[in-house]
Amino acid sequence: MKNLLFAIAAFFLLSSDNSLAMTPNSKFLKTSIIPEPVKVVSGDSSFEINDNTLIVARDADQLKSAAFLNSYLSRYYEFNLKVVAEKPKNKSKKQKTLQYINLAITDIAYSHAGFSPSDLKREGAYSVSIKNGTANLSGSNPQGLFYAVQTFIQLLPTSKPVSVLNSKSATLPVQAIEVVDYPRFMYRGMHLDVVRHIYSVEYIKKYIDYLALHKMNYFHWHLTDDQAWRMESMKYPKLNEIGSWRAGTIIGIFPGTGVDNTRYGGFYTIDQMKEIVKYAAERYITVVPEIDVPGHSMAIIASYPQYSTTPDIPKQPAITWGIFNRQNNVLAPSEEVFTFLKDVFDELMDVFPGPYIHIGADECSKKWWKESPETQNFMKRYGLKDEDELQSYFVKRIAAVVTARGRQMVGWDEIMEGGLVDGAIVMSWRDAEHGWKAAAMGHKAILTPILRSYFNIAQKHNEDSLCHKNWYVPVDSVYLFEPLPESVSESASANILGGQGCMWTEYFSNVKALEYGVFPRLSAIAEVYWSQRRHKNWPKFQLKLIDQFNRYDMWGTNYSTEVFKSGGYSR
Ligand code: ACM
Numbered sequence: 424m425k426n427l428l429f430a431i432a433a434f435f436l437l438s439s440d441n442s443l444a445m446t447p448n449s450k451f452l453k454t455s456i457i458p459e460p461v462k463v464v465s466g467d468s469s470f471e472i473n474d475n476t477l478i479v480a481r482d483a484d485q486l487k488s489a490a491f492l493n494s495y496l497s498r499y500y501e502f503n504l505k506v507v508a509e510k511p512k513n514k515s516k517k518q519k520t521l522q523y524i525n526l527a528i529t530d531i532a533y534s535h536a537g538f539s540p541s542d543l544k545r546e547g548a549y550s551v552s553i554k555n556g557t558a559n560l561s562g563s564n565p566q567g568l569f570y571a572v573q574t575f576i577q578l579l580p581t582s583k584p585v586s587v588l589n590s591k592s593a594t595l596p597v598q599a600i601e602v603v604d605y606p607r608f609m610y611r612g613m614h615l616d617v618v619r620h621i622y623s624v625e626y627i628k629k630y631i632d633y634l635a636l637h638k639m640n641y642f643h644w645h646l647t648d649d650q651a652w653r654m655e656s657m658k659y660p661k662l663n664e665i666g667s668w669r670a671g672t673i674i675g676i677f678p679g680t681g682v683d684n685t686r687y688g689g690f691y692t693i694d695q696m697k698e699i700v701k702y703a704a705e706r707y708i709t710v711v712p713e714i715d716v717p718g719h720s721m722a723i724i725a726s727y728p729q730y731s732t733t734p735d736i737p738k739q740p741a742i743t744w745g746i747f748n749r750q751n752n753v754l755a756p757s758e759e760v761f762t763f764l765k766d767v768f769d770e771l772m773d774v775f776p777g778p779y780i781h782i783g784a785d786e787c788s789k790k791w792w793k794e795s796p797e798t799q800n801f802m803k804r805y806g807l808k809d810e811d812e813l814q815s816y817f818v819k820r821i822a823a824v825v826t827a828r829g830r831q832m833v834g835w836d837e838i839m840e841g842g843l844v845d846g847a848i849v850m851s852w853r854d855a856e857h858g859w860k861a862a863a864m865g866h867k868a869i870l871t872p873i874l875r876s877y878f879n880i881a882q883k884h885n886e887d888s889l890c891h892k893n894w895y896v897p898v899d900s901v902y903l904f905e906p907l908p909e910s911v912s913e914s915a916s917a918n919i920l921g922g923q924g925c926m927w928t929e930y931f932s933n934v935k936a937l938e939y940g941v942f943p944r945l946s947a948i949a950e951v952y953w954s955q956r957r958h959k960n961w962p963k964f965q966l967k968l969i970d971q972f973n974r975y976d977m978w979g980t981n982y983s984t985e986v987f988k989s990g991g992y993s994r
Pocket of ligand 1: 785786835852
C-alpha cells in the first residue's frame with residue numbers, strides 16, 4: 424500500500440519536473456542525499472562492496488568514522504569489513520580486484536567555480552569521490568570525514584539487495600559519484616523532552632544516531648520541568664527521591680478526562696549521562712543540557728518547598744500539562760535559591776562538557792512573584808522595578824555561574840524580557856522574529872520557531888490525538904522555512920548560529936508515537952540548516968523522501984506518510 428502511494432506521488436511529482444533522471448538504483452532519482460549537498464556529480468564507474476572490500480583508516484579520528492560505517496554496514500546489510508591502516512603495497516592477483524573505502528582528513532581540493540578555499544575549510548566540509556574501485560571519503564577535519572561517511576551511507580541501496588539476502592555472493596552496489604559539500608549553519612540541532620515522558624538510554628543513543636545520519640551536531644536534552652527532575656543530583660537527593668516521580672498522568676488532551684494514578688518516573692544517573700555524552704561525541708554531536716528555571720520548576724519545589732514563594736502549601740511534581748497559573752511552579756528569589764542553582768548547574772557542567780548550557784527561562788508565570796510579599800521585598804532591596812527585571816536578575820545570576828566555567832548560556836526567547844544578559848544566546852521559539860531581533864542587537868541566536876520546528880504539533884488537520892487542536896506543522900512548513908530572509912541584515916545574519924527541531928513529549932508516551940512525530944520532519948529540518956539556500960528544492964525533496972522512507976523502514980523507525988496523502992500544504 425505504502426509503495427503504491429509513493430509511486431503515485433512520484434508520478435505526479437515527476438510529471439511536474441521531468442529533468443530528474445529515473446534510474447533503477449533508486450527508482451526515481453540517481454541519488455537521494457538528505458540534506459542536499461553543495462555539489463553532486465553522478466559518475467559512470469561502478470563500485471560494489473563485497474566481503475573483501477577494505478576500509479583504510481589510519482588514526483583515531485579515521486577509525487571513529489570507520490567504526491560508524493562498519494556498524495551501519497553490519498546492522499543493515501550484514502557486512503563487516505576489515506579495517507586496515509594502509510592499502511597493501513604488493514597486491515597479489517586476488518588483491519588486484521580489491522575495492523577500497525579510503526578515509527582521509529585532508530584539505531578538500533576542488534577547483535570548480537563557486538567554491539572558495541574558506542568554504543572548503545569550514546568545519547564539516549567534506550568530499551566523496553568514487554572511481555576506479557576506490558571510494559575516497561575525505562573531510563577537511565574529523566567531523567567532515569564523519570559527514571562524508573553519512574553521504575556514502577546514502578549511496579547504498581535503500582533496502583537489502585537480493586544478493587545480500589542470498590548471502591552466498593553478497594555484494595552491495597554503490598552509486599559512483601563525486602560530492603563536495605559543507606554546511607550552511609554551524610548549529611544544527613534536535614531537542615528531546617524526557618520529562619513528560621522518559622526515554623531509555625538505549626533509545627536516546629538510537630535518537631542520536633538518527634541525528635548523526637542527518638549531519639546534525641547538537642542534541643538539546645530537556646532534563647527538568649514541572650513533571651520531573653531527570654538528572655541525578657548528589658547534592659540534592661530529594662530531587663530524585665521526590666522530584667523524579669509523578670503520582671499519575673492526565674488522560675487525554677489537556678485538561679484531560681481524569682488521571683491514571685500510575686506512579687511514573689525515573690532519572691538518568693551521572694554515569695548514564697556521561698555515557699550519552701561520549702556516545703554523542705563519537706558522532707560529532709554535542710549535548711546541550713537544559714535545567715529549566717525559574718518557571719517550570721514544580722518538581723524542584725515539590726522536593727524543596729522552601730525554594731518556592733508559598734513554602735507552606737503542599738506540592739508534588741505535576742501530573743498534568745500546560746502552564747501553571749493555578750499551581751505554583753516558580754522559584755522564589757533568595758540567596759538560598761541562588762546557592763541551590765549554582766550547585767545544580769555546577770553538577771550539570773561536571774557531566775556535560777559542551778560549550779552551551781541551557782537555562783530554560785520560558786513561560787515563567789509572574790503572578791507568583793507579584794503575590795509574594797517576600798519576593799516584592801527582594802525586588803525593592805535589589806532595585807528591580809518589575810517582575811520582568813526579576814526574571815532578568817535570575818538569568819544574570821545563573822549566567823555568572825555558567826560563564827565562570829567558560830561556558831555560554833542559552834535561554835528561550837523570554838530571556839529578552841527585562842534586558843538581555845551580555846553573551847546570552849537566544850533560542851527563539853515563539854517565532855523567528857525574536858531571534859532575528861536579538862541577532863540585530865548583536866546577540867547570537869538559534870532558531871526553533873514553533874510553527875516551523877515543533878514536531879509534537881500535528882502534521883495534518885484534525886489530528887486530535889495531538890496537542891494544539893488548531894495548529895499544524897506539515898513537512899513543507901518545516902522545509903520551506905528560510906532562516907535568513909532578505910529582511911535580516913548581513914551583520915544580523917552572521918549572529919544566527921543555526922536552528923533545531925523540538926520534540927515535546929506530553930502526547931508522545933512511547934517510541935512509536937515519538938518517531939511518528941519526528942519523521943520525516945527531522946529530514947526536512949536537516950536540509951533547512953545544512954543545505955545552501957539555492958539548493959533547497961521542495962519537489963526534489965519529496966522525491967528524495969521516497970527513498971528516505973525506505974531507509975526509515977530499514978532502520979525500523981516509524982514515520983508519518985501524511986506528506987503524500989494530502990498533496991502537501993505549501994504556503
Ligand atoms: C517552550 O516551548 N516553552 C520553549
